[in-house]
Every structure is written in structure tokens, then in C-alpha cells.
Amino acid sequence: MAKEKTVFTCNDCGGTSPKWLGKCPHCNAWNTLLESIAENPSAAKNRYSGQYQGLTKASAVITLSDIDASDMQRIPTGHEELDRVLGGGIVEGGVVLIGGDPGIGKSTLLLQAMDSMQRSGHRTLYVTGEESGAQIALRSRRLGLDGSQVMVLAEIGLEKILATLEATQPMIAVIDSIQTVYSDHLSAAPGSVSQVRECAALLTRAAKASGVCIVLVGHVTKEGALAGPRVLEHMVDTVLYFEGDTHSSFRLVRAIKNRFGAVNEIGVFAMTEKGLKGVANPSAIFLSQHSEPVPGSCVMVTLEGTRPLLVEIQALVDNGGPSPRRLSVGLDKDRLAMLLAVLHRHAGVACMDQDVFVNAVGGVRISEPAADLAVMLAITSSLRGRALPKGFIAFGEVGLAGEVRPAPRGQERLKEAAKLGFTVAIVPKANAPKKDSKDFEGLTIHPVERIEQALEVVRSLA
Numbered sequence: 001m002a003k004e005k006t007v008f009t010c011n012d013c014g015g016t017s018p019k020w021l022g023k024c025p026h027c028n029a030w031n032t033l034l035e036s037i038a039e040n041p042s043a044a045k046n047r048y049s050g051q052y053q054g055l056t057k058a059s060a061v062i063t064l065s066d067i068d069a070s071d072m073q074r075i076p077t078g079h080e081e082l083d084r085v086l087g088g089g090i091v092e093g094g095v096v097l098i099g100g101d102p103g104i105g106k107s108t109l110l111l112q113a114m115d116s117m118q119r120s121g122h123r124t125l126y127v128t129g130e131e132s133g134a135q136i137a138l139r140s141r142r143l144g145l146d147g148s149q150v151m152v153l154a155e156i157g158l159e160k161i162l163a164t165l166e167a168t169q170p171m172i173a174v175i176d177s178i179q180t181v182y183s184d185h186l187s188a189a190p191g192s193v194s195q196v197r198e199c200a201a202l203l204t205r206a207a208k209a210s211g212v213c214i215v216l217v218g219h220v221t222k223e224g225a226l227a228g229p230r231v232l233e234h235m236v237d238t239v240l241y242f243e244g245d246t247h248s249s250f251r252l253v254r255a256i257k258n259r260f261g262a263v264n265e266i267g268v269f270a271m272t273e274k275g276l277k278g279v280a281n282p283s284a285i286f287l288s289q290h291s292e293p294v295p296g297s298c299v300m301v302t303l304e305g306t307r308p309l310l311v312e313i314q315a316l317v318d319n320g321g322p323s324p325r326r327l328s329v330g331l332d333k334d335r336l337a338m339l340l341a342v343l344h345r346h347a348g349v350a351c352m353d354q355d356v357f358v359n360a361v362g363g364v365r366i367s368e369p370a371a372d373l374a375v376m377l378a379i380t381s382s383l384r385g386r387a388l389p390k391g392f393i394a395f396g397e398v399g400l401a402g403e404v405r406p407a408p409r410g411q412e413r414l415k416e417a418a419k420l421g422f423t424v425a426i427v428p429k430a431n432a433p434k435k436d437s438k439d440f441e442g443l444t445i446h447p448v449e450r451i452e453q454a455l456e457v458v459r460s461l462a
Contacts, residue, residue, distance in 0.1 A: 008033040009193045014229035027230075036188045072260055075171065075213075078116025081269055081278035082109065084307070085240060085253050087261015090172055090213045094260060095204050097178075097233065098253075099218040099226040100242025105251055106217055108143065109242075109269070109276050110174050111136070115145045122171040125164070129156040129180030143275040156190065158183040158199050162206055170212060175203065177217040179227060191219075196228040204235050233257065245363055250285055251276065252364070255305070265305030283310040283420060286362035292390075296382030299393045299422070300374035301413035302366050308409075308416040310393070312361040313371065315378035320355035330360030331371060339398065343376050346402030347451050351383060370407035372398035373426065373454060380455060389461045391423035394454070396431070402451045406430035411439075418443040424461065426454050 008017045011034055015026030023030050074089035083089050086096070100106050114124040128136055133152045140148050153164055158181050165173060175181060181199045182190040189195070200216065207214040216236065219227040226233060233239050237259040244251040253267040268282035279285065287299065287310055296315045301308050313331075328336045336358055343349045358375055360366050373396040381388050395413060397405040407413065410431025417425060418440050425445045432447035433440060448454045 005038040006035050007038040009036055010034075011193055011228070012230055014193050014197060014231060034192070036192050036194065074260075075117070075122065076120075077113040078120065079109070079113055079267075079276075079278055081267030082113060082253065085255045085265045085267040086238065087255075087258055087265070091237070091260050092213060093208050093211045094213045094238065095207050095236040096213070096215045096238040096240065097218055097226070097236040098215065098240040098242060099220045101220060101224075104242045104244060105269070105271060105276055106242050107131075107176055108139070109253075110176070110215060110217070111139060111145070111150070112143060112275050114150045114172065114174060115140070115148045117172060118148065118150050123151070123168065125151045125153060125168055125170040125173040127153045127155060127161055127164075127173060127175050129154075129175075130177060142273075156180045156182060158202060162202065165206060165210065165212060169210070172213040172215065174215045175217065177219060178203075178232075179219045191228075193229050197231055200232050200235050248363065250279070250362070262305050266307065282307075283416070286311040286360070286364055288312050288314075288361055293387035293392075295385050295387045296378055298374045298378040298381065298388055300371055300395045301393060301417055302364075302368060302370060302395075303409060303413070308413050309364070310416065310420060310422075311364055311366065311371075313374045313378045314359045314361060315375065315382045316355075316357040317351060317379060317383040318355045318357075320353055324351075324353055325355045325357075327356070328358040330363070330365050331358055331375065332367070335369070335372075336375065338400070339372055339376055340379070342398055342400060342402060342451065343379065347376075347380075347455055349380050349383065349455075351379065354383070368407075369397040369405075370395045372396065373404060373428075373451075376451060377426070377454065377458060380458075386462055388458065389424050391421065392426075392461075393417045393422050393424070394426040396426075396428040396448075398451055404428045404448050404450060404454065414443065414445065415439045426457055 008020050010024040010026060011032045012029045013027035015024055017025060017033060020033055024032050072091045074091060076083050076089040098106055114126055118124045133154045136152050151168060155161055178196060178200055179191040182195050183198055186195055186198055203214055221227050239257040241254045241256055242251060243254060249271045251269040251271060255263050255265045257263060268279040269276040270279050298313050299310055300313055302311050326337055340351050340356060356379060374394045376398060377394055395407050397407060399405055406428040410427060414425060423442060423444060425443055426448055427445060429447040429449050432445055446457045448457060
């Protein structure tokens with residue numbers, strides 16, 4: 001019997017190689033080539049029934065001005081935080097990919113959303129490839145979803161799933177998870193690059209043709225990225241990441257890609273005995289409850305998509321050894337080193353022989369440079385052992401020349417701070433309100449142009 005031909009496929013980009021290599025020749029990723037059975041070319045050629053194998057006529061084209069561009073109708077999921085991340089709700093024919101660590105709550109949230117939509121009159125289908133129908137039913141009982149009419153299908157065969165979608169015609173279908181689905185037309189094992197890519201492509205095609213919204217649950221690697229080929233994220237309309245520590249009760253759902261809404265939106269949930277509940281005021285999570293101001297703590301207003309969030313930045317400066325440490329959690333470590341150099345050069349605050357630790361409270365990750373001013377003020381406060389005034393906030397980007405640059409949508413940040421009762425703010429001069437407004441009532445705003453001015457204002461307030 002002839003030996004089956006094997007090929008090595010990259011788990012990141014899907015590129016193939018006839019032999020194993022330490023580095024993928026297509027995307028240069030290390031240790032990503034996995035051995036699989038080579039696909040029969042003749043089988044791949046005739047994979048799709050009804051596919052025309054000859055020359056085809058050119059399709060008619062149409063100009064952009066002649067296309068009727070109407071707004072997509074959105075269907076709420078019954079969970080305000082999830083709707084915020086999706087851009088207002090699910091879209092007919094849309095494909096959503098959601099990934100997260102095991103046990104983070106992906107299946108719980110989707111089952112709750114499916115039940116809410118079913119109770120509002122929409123047909124829903126939950127396809128499970130990792131659990132049995134009895135396990136799904138037990139979870140629904142724990143979540144208090146008594147009498148739920150969500151249709152459940154325990155199946156991993158792609159052809160059977162597509163046939164069920166066509167027969168039941170649901171409004172939304174969840175595939176949990178895409179790594180367990182396999183097609184009979186491919187000889188590779190479920191979860192391999194070719195199976196994931198092909199099954200996702202056929203499910204996406206079915207969603208666009210039938211108008212069913214399909215939600216794909218994806219596994220993640222140990223680095224936290226979605227498992228499978230990168231093309232998987234390009235195929236779908238929306239990519240959501242489920243974040244959070246399994247030891248904490250709070251979860252974040254973040255939109256990385258959204259063809260029907262804004263990216264980098266976040267939804268905040270709290271894990272309870274009855275499942276995930278939306279958090280109406282997420283700023284309370286990221287603010288520590290100090291009875292009195294403590295040194296090394298500064299509150300800033302960050303933007304997550306369209307939502308302003310108040311986050312507490314904590315800094316600890318301590319005596320270091322010959323090689324002082326620079327450690328940041330939730331913030332860019334390289335940017336921390338740059339801010340320490342700017343603080344020394346332009347404000348005369350030296351931390352060269354000190355260990356510096358910076359943390360964003362609540363496990364949130366801040367990627368925008370508007371946190372620069374708050375980080376520098378927190379470091380200075382910890383170094384001098386003096387707490388910042390009560391009800392104090394700050395935000396702004398700091399350049400290498402010591403200038404304080406404006407942050408985008410500064411007025412919305414100030415409104416959020418005033419709404420939550422903050423009384424003192426140091427902001428870039430360009431973000432200062434042009435005139436008095438009731439939106440900032442009770443908030444004293446100090447505009448600054450340089451980091452030295454910001455430190456002088458803090459000293460005058462102490």
C-alpha cells in the first residue's frame with residue numbers, strides 16, 4: 001500500500017512546506033509547522049458540488065452611486081454591554097468570532113444571549129461540538145434559564161450543520177467551537193489549519209447566502225491569540241476577545257475588528273451565580289476605595305472605544321540595587337522607561353537608582369499615550385511620599401521635549417470626571433474648555449503646557 005504523502009502547514013499563516021523547518025518560510029514564525037496529510041488535488045478540485053470547471057462569462061458591474069446603501073438593521077441581544085461591543089446588536093448575515101481563555105465565560109454569555117433573543121421571538125440554534133446536549137441543559141438550569149426554547153444540536157460534521165441551518169432557518173446560530181468542526185471533504189484532523197480555514201469559509205458563505213447571523217467560538221493559544229490561521233480573522237465581520245482573570249469576578253469583552261461598528265469598544269461584565277451581568281458603571285471597578293488619598297496614586301480618564309473610563313494608576317518607587325527594576329502592569333514597559341527619562345531631564349526628578357513599579361488597577365490594559373501625565377505624577381507622588389489632592393485626575397500625552405500634548409476627545413473625559421464627583425483636574429492646555437459649562441460644574445481645571453508646570457500645580461495644591 002502506497003504511503004500517504006504528508007505536508008507541513010504553518011499554524012499561523014496556513015502556508016505549507018514539504019519538510020519540517022524551524023521557521024515558517026512564509027511568515028517567519030518559529031515552531032509553527034505541523035505535520036498533516038496532503039490533500040488530494042483531484043478531490044480539492046471537485047470539492048464543491050455544482051462548481052463550473054470551465055471559463056465563465058464576466059459578471060455585470062455597478063457604480064457606487066447606483067448602489068442602495070441602507071443602514072443595517074440590528075437585533076438587540078438582550079445584553080446592553082454585549083450590544084455596545086457589537087455596535088448595537090447583531091446584523092443579518094454577519095459572522096462574529098469570539099475568543100478567550102478556557103473557563104472565562106464565552107459559552108455562558110452566548111447561552112444567555114441566545115435565550116434572551118429566543119424569548120423576544122427570534123429562532124436560535126446552539127451547535128455544540130465540545131459538550132453534550134445534557135451538559136448545555138445543566139448549564140441553563142444553573143443560570144436560571146428555565147423553560148428555554150433554544151434549539152440545541154450536538155454535532156461536529158460541517159455538512160450536517162449546514163443542512164440543519166437550512167432546515168431550521170434560525171435568526172442566529174452559535175458554533176461552539178470552530179476548532180471541533182470538520183468537513184468530510186478534507187482528510188486533515190479537526191482543529192488543523194486546513195479544516196478550520198475551510199469550515200469557517202463555508203459557514204461564512206452560508207451566513208451571507210441565507211442571512212443567518214453565525215457566531216463562531218474560537219480557542220486561543222498560550223500567548224492569548226486566536227488559534228488557527230490568521231485568515232480566520234480576515235474572513236469574519238467581527239472579532240471579539242473575552243478578557244479577564246478567572247480568579248476575578250469581572251470580565252471584559254473587547255472588539256478588535258468590527259465591520260458594522262467601532263473597534264476597541266469594551267463591554268464589562270460581572271460573573272455571578274446566575275451568569276454574567278452587565279456592569280452599568282465600570283469606572284467603579286478600576287478605582288480603588290481609599291478613605292484618604294495615598295502617595296503614588298493618580299486617577300486618569302482613558303477612552304475605550306467611545307466609552308470614557310476612570311482608571312487608577314498606582315506607582316511605587318523604592319530603593320533599588322545596582323540594576324534598578326522597571327516594571328509595569330497594564331502599561332507599556334518601554335514607554336515607562338521613556339517617561340522616567342523625560343521626568344529626570346525636564347522636571348529634575350531622578351529615579352536612576354530606584355526601583356519603579358507601575359500598575360493599572362483592575363487588570364485593565366491602557367495602550368493610549370494619554371496616560372503619560374498620570375503615570376509621571378503618580379511616580380513623583382510615590383518618590384516624595386506626598387499624596388495627590390482628594391478628587392484629583394490628570395490625563396495628557398508627554399513628549400520627549402517635556403511638552404504636554406492634548407488627548408483626543410478631552411471634553412468627554414472631563415464630563416465623565418465631573419459626573420463622578422472629581423474636583424481637581426490637570427489637563428493639556430488644548431483640552432481645557434473654552435467657556436464655562438454646567439457639564440464641568442464643581443471641577444476646577446488647571447491647563448498646563450509642560451510637565452514642569454504640572455508638577456508646580458501639584459505642589460501648590462498640596
